[in-house]
Amino acid sequence: MDNEYLNKLFDLSGKIALVTGASSGLGRHFAAVLASAGAEVIITARRGDKLQELVEEIGPAGRQMHVVPMDVTSAASVTACFDQAASIVGVPDIIINNAGQAITKPLLEHSEADWDSVLNTNLKGAWFVASEAARRMVAVGKPGSIVNIASILGERVAGGVAPYAISKAGVLQATKAMALELARHKIRVNALMPGYVATDLNHDFLNSEAGEKLRMGIPGRCFGKLSDLDGPLLLLASDAGAAMSGSCLAVDHAHLVSSL
Structure with missing residues (x-):
């Protein structure tokens, strides 16, 4: 097998990618990875100032990024974002459906507002974005890849x-439902299921006594790094995963298969 073929498998040159929730954490990292792989990237979030910081910080790859604000909980905002993206670079080939949130408190203390905030962002928002993207791909006859960022908590609790766990379980089922219906349009839909990945937001918890107890329950005895997700993300986004649709890919150091 020739090396040139293998090198091109993960190459995203000429592709347009859109990343939601790109202002921090996983989304910020994913945007940089896609740009480094050659894609032109539309980065979206409610906080436009944070997006501009990302463009400036990542250097040369930032020249391939376009900042477009979007609130995934608003259908009108999603439509407006895709309209603006189309006027800048065209219809995206790749969607990274990453925007999400969690509210941590005991079940009996969660309010209706908490439920609505989490489900509207994590599940309804992912549906809005994927549906709008798919309609536009179909309208111009463009194949594509939609990657929904789920979590191992969609399968465990x-x-x-x-x-949060309920919303991510919904994302996994939505991934399969969309994959089934969009396959005839050559649009692939898959889910990436990270385990516990160290970020600025959870650093304190993961380094606490409770975090250490959690780490020891993971068969690999470690938390993930952002870079652990690079290969799986590119597999699902690129031609390397051309035959994959409806897959839910766990990246978790075997946490999901553990009984703990």
Whole structure:
């Protein structure tokens, strides 16, 4: 097998990618990875100032980024974002459906507002974005890849994050439903399921006594790094995963298969 073929498998040159929730954490990292792989990237979030910081910080790859604000909980905002993106670079080939949130408190203390906030962002928002993207791809006859960022908590549970776990279970089922219906349009839909990945937001918890107890329950005895997700993300986004649709890919150091 020739090396040139293998090198091109993960190459995103000429592709347009859109990343939601790109102002921090996983989304910020994913945007940089896609740009480094050659894609032109539309980065979206409610906080436009944070997006501009990302463009400036990542250097040369930032020249391939376009900042477009979007609130995934608003259908009108999603439509407006895709309209603006189309006027800048065209219809995206790749969607990274990453925007999400969690509210941590015991089940009996969660309010209706908590439920609505989490489910509207994590599940309804992912549906809005994927549906709008797919309609536009179909309209111009463009194949594409939609990657929904789920979580291992879509298949297992943890205390204090019931709405989050429920929303991510919904994302996994939505991934399969969309994959089934969009396959005839050559649009692939898959889910990436990270385990516990160290970020600025959870650094304090993961380094606490409770975090250490959690780490020891993971068969690999470690938390993930952002870079652990690079290969799986590019597999699902690129031609390397051309035959994959409806897959839910766990990246978690075997946490999901553990009984703990």
